[in-house]
Amino acid sequence: MGGLSMADRKLQALIAGGSRDYILSIKRNLEQMSAFGRCAIAYSGYEALDKFNSLCPDLLVTDIILRGLDGLSLLEKIQGSDCAKNCKILICTSANTDSIVRKVFDYGADFFLIKPFSDEVLHETVRGLLHLDGAQGGYLDGGLESRIMGVILRIGLPPGSKGYHYSQYAIKRLVEDRSLMEQITTKLYPEIAEKYGSTVGRVERNIRHAIETAWNKGDLEYIQQLFGYTVDEEKGKPTNAAFLATVVNYIQLSMYRVN
Incomplete structure (x- = not known):
C-alpha cells in the first residue's frame, strides 16, 4: 500500500x-x-x-x-x-x-x-x-555462529559429529546468502564437501544422520516449538532442506535488532 x-x-x-x-x-x-x-x-x-x-x-x-x-x-x-x-x-x-x-x-x-x-x-x-x-532492518553485530551453535545444540545435533559441523556451516551460508536455498544440492553441498574434504553424498548423509539423531534424542519440546508440528513417527522428520530452512528462518528472525 x-x-x-x-x-x-x-x-x-x-x-x-x-x-x-x-x-x-x-x-x-x-x-x-x-x-x-x-x-x-x-x-x-x-x-x-x-x-x-x-x-x-x-x-x-x-x-x-x-x-x-x-x-x-x-x-x-x-x-x-x-x-x-x-x-x-x-x-x-x-x-x-x-x-x-x-x-x-x-x-x-x-x-x-x-x-x-x-x-x-x-x-x-x-x-x-x-x-x-522496534525491529530494524539490520542484524545484530556478531554472534551469528554462537547463535547457530546454540540452536542446533539445543535441538540435539550431536556436537563433534560431521553432520553437526556440516549443518552449522550450511546454516551460516544460508543466512549470509538466501539464494543458496534454491541450490542446496547443486551448490551448497559441493561447497561444504570441498571445504571439509568430503563428497556431496557424504555431506547429505551426515546431515541426515544428525537430524535423525536429534529427533530421537534431542529436546522434543524445543523441536516442536521451532518446527511447528508434533514430533512423532507418523509425521516423520523434516527433509534436510526443510530442516535447514526452518533453522535459518528462526536465526534470521531472532537476529533483528529490537530496541
Missing part, C-alpha cells in the same frame, strides 16, 4: 487458504497485533490474485493448496508486480519436501511455516518480517 509509512498507518494483510477455520484463525491472530487493521481473506487462488492486485497488501499469508490456482502459481503470477515489491510473503504448508522448499523461495516467498504452528510462532515470524515492535 502506498502513501503513509508503516509507522503511520495500520498494516494490511491478505490471507489465502482452503480451510475456513484456518483462515479465520490466522485473521484473528493478526488482527490481535496492534500494527494490523482488518485483514482481507480469500478462499481460492484466483480470488487471492484479484484481491492482491487491488489491495497491494503489506503481508500475504497463503497456503500452497488453494482452489483453482495453487499457492505456488499464485506467487508466480504476482512475482515482479508493483504490489509484490512492497509485500512480504509468508507460505504456510504441511509439506516439507526438498522440492517444495526450493520452489517456495524460488517463487519469491520470504519465509515459510510448517503447519500446524502456534500463535507465538506466527506473531514472532510476522514481527520479524515487517520489522515491527
Whole structure:
C-alpha cells in the first residue's frame, strides 16, 4: 500500500487458504497485533490474485493448496508486480519436501511455516518480517555462529559429529546468502564437501544422520516449538532442506535488532 509509512498507518494483510477455520484463525491472530487493521481473506487462488492486485497488501499469508490456482502459481503470477515489491510473503504448508522448499523461495516467498504452528510462532515470524515492535532492518553485530551453535545444540545435533559441523556451516551460508536455498544440492553441498574434504553424498548423509539423531534424542519440546508440528513417527522428520530452512528462518528472525 502506498502513501503513509508503516509507522503511520495500520498494516494490511491478505490471507489465502482452503480451510475456513484456518483462515479465520490466522485473521484473528493478526488482527490481535496492534500494527494490523482488518485483514482481507480469500478462499481460492484466483480470488487471492484479484484481491492482491487491488489491495497491494503489506503481508500475504497463503497456503500452497488453494482452489483453482495453487499457492505456488499464485506467487508466480504476482512475482515482479508493483504490489509484490512492497509485500512480504509468508507460505504456510504441511509439506516439507526438498522440492517444495526450493520452489517456495524460488517463487519469491520470504519465509515459510510448517503447519500446524502456534500463535507465538506466527506473531514472532510476522514481527520479524515487517520489522515491527522496534525491529530494524539490520542484524545484530556478531554472534551469528554462537547463535547457530546454540540452536542446533539445543535441538540435539550431536556436537563433534560431521553432520553437526556440516549443518552449522550450511546454516551460516544460508543466512549470509538466501539464494543458496534454491541450490542446496547443486551448490551448497559441493561447497561444504570441498571445504571439509568430503563428497556431496557424504555431506547429505551426515546431515541426515544428525537430524535423525536429534529427533530421537534431542529436546522434543524445543523441536516442536521451532518446527511447528508434533514430533512423532507418523509425521516423520523434516527433509534436510526443510530442516535447514526452518533453522535459518528462526536465526534470521531472532537476529533483528529490537530496541
